[in-house]
Amino acid sequence: MGFWYVSSMTFDADNLPGNLQETHRLMRIMIEHMTYLEEQNALLRQAVFGAKSEKMKPAPANQLMLFGQNEPEQEVEFPEQEGPEHDSASQRKSKRGGRNAFPEHLPREEHLHDVPAEERICCGTQMQRIGEHTNERLRFVPAQLIVEKHIYPKYTCKVCEGINGNGPTVKQAPVEPQLIPKSMTTPSLLAYLFNAKFVEGMPFYRLEQRFMRDGIKISRNNMANWAIKSMDAMFVLYNLTADTMRAQNYLGIDETWMQVLKEADKSPQSKSFMWVVRAEYRGKPLIYYQYDPTRGSDVPRAFLEGYVGTVQSDGYAGYDFLDNLKHILHVACWGHSRRKFTDVLKAGGSKRKSGNADIALGFIRDLYQVERKARKLELSPEEIVALRKEEAVPVLD
Numbered sequence: 001m002g003f004w005y006v007s008s009m010t011f012d013a014d015n016l017p018g019n020l021q022e023t024h025r026l027m028r029i030m031i032e033h034m035t036y037l038e039e040q041n042a043l044l045r046q047a048v049f050g051a052k053s054e055k056m057k058p059a060p061a062n063q064l065m066l067f068g069q070n071e072p073e074q075e076v077e078f079p080e081q082e083g084p085e086h087d088s089a090s091q092r093k094s095k096r097g098g099r100n101a102f103p104e105h106l107p108r109e110e111h112l113h114d115v116p117a118e119e120r121i122c123c124g125t126q127m128q129r130i131g132e133h134t135n136e137r138l139r140f141v142p143a144q145l146i147v148e149k150h151i152y153p154k155y156t157c158k159v160c161e162g163i164n165g166n167g168p169t170v171k172q173a174p175v176e177p178q179l180i181p182k183s184m185t186t187p188s189l190l191a192y193l194f195n196a197k198f199v200e201g202m203p204f205y206r207l208e209q210r211f212m213r214d215g216i217k218i219s220r221n222n223m224a225n226w227a228i229k230s231m232d233a234m235f236v237l238y239n240l241t242a243d244t245m246r247a248q249n250y251l252g253i254d255e256t257w258m259q260v261l262k263e264a265d266k267s268p269q270s271k272s273f274m275w276v277v278r279a280e281y282r283g284k285p286l287i288y289y290q291y292d293p294t295r296g297s298d299v300p301r302a303f304l305e306g307y308v309g310t311v312q313s314d315g316y317a318g319y320d321f322l323d324n325l326k327h328i329l330h331v332a333c334w335g336h337s338r339r340k341f342t343d344v345l346k347a348g349g350s351k352r353k354s355g356n357a358d359i360a361l362g363f364i365r366d367l368y369q370v371e372r373k374a375r376k377l378e379l380s381p382e383e384i385v386a387l388r389k390e391e392a393v394p395v396l397d
Contacts, residue, residue, distance in 0.1 A: 039347035046346040102136055109139075145214060148186060150176060180229045190230055193223055242303070245279040245286050249309040252278040253300055253319070266293060275299050297321055304328065338364045366395045 017023050120127045154172045179187060196202040204220035211218045231238075245251060257271040266272070273295050277288040292299045297318040304311065304322075310329045313319040314336045322330035341364070344357035370392045374384045 043343055043347040102138065108136075143192070145216065179233050180226060183226070185226055190226060194227065194230070197223075197227070241286055242277075242288055244281055245277060245288055246304075246307050248279040248281060248286075250279065250312070251304075251307070251309065252312045253303075254314060255295060255299075255316070255318075257295075260293070263293060271295075273299075275303075277303060334364055334367060363395055367392055370395070 017026065152172045152175065154170050156170045179185070179190065193204075193207060196207055197204060204223040207223060208218060208220045253276070255273045255275045258274055259268060259270075260266070260272045261268045263272065272291070272293045275290045275292060277290075279286045279288075288303075290299060290303070295318060297320075300319065301321065308327045310331055311319075311322055312331045312333060313322070314333055319330070322328050338361065341357040341360045345361070348357075370388060373391075374387050377383075379387060
């Protein structure tokens with residue numbers, strides 16, 4: 001005996017309703033359920049086999065995230081870059097791809113390639129300089145290791161040898177304080193190591209090999225110990241950063257998973273999490289990282305205890321507690337909201353109508369264009385607020 005499972009109800013296939021109206025109702029339920037399953041299947045196939053981009057086709061270029069720096073809908077090509085080149089006589093700017101000027105803060109060295117004096121004669125007269133052609137190339141100067149030798153002269157009195165003196169027998173200047181006392185490190189070496197490890201992702205064992213090529217033995221264990229001791233020394237700065245952020249009226253918070261190879265009571269394949277909070281202080285970003293083996297809401301609860309202001313997050317349920325706090329305004333992200341409407345389009349396919357999803361995406365695109373305009377005009381925060389009130393609020397309404 002077969003059974004149909006439809007809309008959380010079980011029907012006996014051998015005892016279908018004889019009433020035409022009831023049969024039609026049952027068929028409508030089955031069609032809705034089949035449509036739902038087809039959309040779920042299409043969405044899963046898209047997730048497994050399709051492109052991961054959420055780009056709408058067609059969509060305007062340079063569409064920006066409302067609250068981010070990314071441009072998810074803009075397809076960017078990266079041509080091979082060449083040095084900036086121009087002809088000062090005509091002041092023509094090269095339009096070839098990739099020829100962007102190097103940053104102004106980089107030091108410049110000029111190399112003059114002049115025509116020999118004897119060749120600058122024409123018709124018996126001296127040729128006149130009418131301009132110049134220039135091109136800039138980038139030269140790399142490798143990092144340099146320098147041994148700092150700190151010398152502390154010692155002094156004593158040869159007359160009394162300290163017997164008649166009131167001070168110590170031998171005097172020398174006080175030892176310069178170090179972040180890690182009695183170590184071979186300097187702030188510049190630590191900055192290099194930690195930037196290579198935590199920003200560029202270079203393991204300590206590779207840094208160990210790099211130093212060995214210069215004949216310097218610094219073990220990976222030493223580097224790991226330096227990282228721990230540096231963290232302990234700078235923990236006051238870590239806490240000050242958190243306190244300064246909690247004094248601001250806006251925070252963005254998110255969490256991202258990571259794998260930890262050796263962690264108590266957890267397998268190397270399990271997920272741990274880095275919680276990241278972002279604020280802005282005196283025009284500069286402040287970013288706070290906190291590791292935790294879990295994704296529970298205890299981490300943001302503890303960080304935001306007593307906070308008064310606006311908190312922006314994605315739709316993860318771990319942030320739902322923010323909706324019940326009177327002293328916090330919990331706001332969402334248009335990038336994540338937009339993704340749900342994009343899923344509707346992917347599930348529906350080209351043959352099925354998408355309902356109002358494409359209309360919603362059109363509105364969201366208009367909001368992105370407002371942000372693009374603000375970025376292009378390099379508006380101040382106050383000017384951005386005014387622009388949003390004028391152009392974004394009508395779209396939201």
